[in-house]
Each structure stands twice: as structure tokens, then as C-alpha cells.
Amino acid sequence: xxxTSVVKDADAxxxxxxxxxxxxxxxxxxxxxxxxxxERWWGPPTYPATVTEHNLAPGGTVAYTMTGPxxxxxxxxxxxxAVDPPHTLEFEDGFADADGNPSRDTLTGVIRVALSxxxxxxxxxxxxxxxxxxxxxxxxxxxxxxxxxTAAVGQIDELLSLPARA
Amino acid sequence: MVVSTAETKGADALFHALADPTRRDILxxxxxxAHSVSDLARRYPISFAAVHKHVGAxxxxxxxxxxxHGREQRVRGDVATLRTAHRLxxxxxxxxxxxxxxxxxxxxxxxxxAPQ
Numbered sequence: 083x084x085x086t087s088v089v090k091d092a093d094a095x096x097x098x099x100x101x102x103x104x105x106x107x108x109x110x111x112x113x114x115x116x117x118x119x120x121e122r123w124w125g126p127p128t129y130p131a132t133v134t135e136h137n138l139a140p141g142g143t144v145a146y147t148m149t150g151p152x153x154x155x156x157x158x159x160x161x162x163x164a165v166d167p168p169h170t171l172e173f174e175d176g177f178a179d180a181d182g183n184p185s186r187d188t189l190t191g192v193i194r195v196a197l198s199x200x201x202x203x204x205x206x207x208x209x210x211x212x213x214x215x216x217x218x219x220x221x222x223x224x225x226x227x228x229x230x231x232t233a234a235v236g237q238i239d240e241l242l243s244l245p246a247r248a
Numbered sequence: 249m250v251v252s253t254a255e256t257k258g259a260d261a262l263f264h265a266l267a268d269p270t271r272r273d274i275l276x277x278x279x280x281x282a283h284s285v286s287d288l289a290r291r292y293p294i295s296f297a298a299v300h301k302h303v304g305a306x307x308x309x310x311x312x313x314x315x316x317h318g319r320e321q322r323v324r325g326d327v328a329t330l331r332t333a334h335r336l337x338x339x340x341x342x343x344x345x346x347x348x349x350x351x352x353x354x355x356x357x358x359x360x361x362a363p364q
Contacts, residue, residue: 099344123350
């Protein structure tokens, strides 16, 4: 089993999920450091991500667009806070407007990634996700899962089909 | 921390309210049956004022509602809000489990595109 533990701390608004991979640390780091590999797993399968900017340096930006089955596009960004290859990465995570401009108001949380080598050549990955508020968490989930994305698009459809209110 | 711009105090209060064991206990009691604050105060070895404060925290988080019955106010738990908190945590776990499964596939097949 890949995921070995999940710790939820409601008060600190964090969740730490720990996974172990049968691959060396340098290889696991690549799924974060190589934009072509990152875009294969970040978004749900029907909303594949295209990484348009990828600068894993302190203060650097990672920008991506997820495209849905209806051609709907959703933009997101990371702002890198700290990076120490191949061990740690910490970034703010948020969404952007249609032009890709990140807005402070859409900041949803902070993600910390820590990789460590296991005896026998495997790698442990601890991901701590701290979200800014319950609304932010709702937004992360809406953008991060297929069900959430489908629901979000469905809501837009529903809104568009409603007669305008006087 | 810079992550508070979009915060709504009411929403944040949800997890804060659930983090305290006395408040969780009060919530469990009023989810079963509505109680007045004085009823609740008799159940705990803390002051009426302290219980009143806990109820206030639960109310701000939308976890309980107060309704007036004659001279006393009754406190009742809101199941829907509690479900929201649980669902959010469970959904966040599911999101990362899905991502970790996909990372596993990327590690196994470094150069292929993910199946669409």
C-alpha cells in the first residue's frame, strides 16, 4: 500500500498524508521538478493540467491550466516559498482569473512536501496541506477532484439556464 | 502567515469549535436533544459562564442554533454543519490519495502520457 498514514488536525487546519514509493529519492523528486511529469498527476484525469510556467526557486511561480471535457479552462498557480532539492518544497497554492493573473484573494493554502530516503532504496513522501479557511478548502476540493470539477461546471450550466431575476 | 485574506471568521470558527473536547461533548449532547444552557452547565465541572462561552463558539461556527422557549434559550446541534466538516476532511484525503496513485503511475512509466 502506497499511503501509509493520514493525520488530520482540525484545529491547525492541516492534513498530513504519508506515502512510500519503491523508487529512489531523486526519481520521486522529478514528479515535482519536471513540469511534464507534474502535469500527469496534479489534475484529475478528465481535467488534465498543462504547466505553462515552472520555476522551483524561492519566490518563483508555477502556473497551470486545467482543461475540462467541455473545453472549460481553470487556471491555478503556486508561489514557491522554499525549496531544497531533492528533500523539501513549500509553496502557496491558489487559483487565478481567466487571464492567469494570480489574486491574493484566491490563495487557498500552503503545501509542504518532504522526501526522505528509506532503507532499501525507497522514498517516503510527507505532504502537509494547510488550508486558509473552510471556503478555501471547498475551493481546493472543487478544483482538485473530478467530481468537484464536474459539479462546479454543472453549477455554472445551471446558473446559465436560469432565467435572469428581475 | 499570509494565508488569511480570503478567510471568513465564521467558516474558520468551524474547525476551531470542533478542536475543543468540551465543545465536542456539548455538541454530542445537543445533537441528541435540545438543552438549555443551564441544563448543560450542570453536566460539566466548569462555570455557567464557561459553558455559555463554549456554546457561543459552537453557535458562531454554525454547529448549534439557539431557540427561545419561554424564559429559557434552548441549544440544538446542527447535523448538516458537522457533516460538512467531516466531508471536507474526507474529501481532501481522497483528493491526495488519487494524486498519490497517479504519482505511482508516473514513477512506473516515466515517459508515457497518462491515459485520458
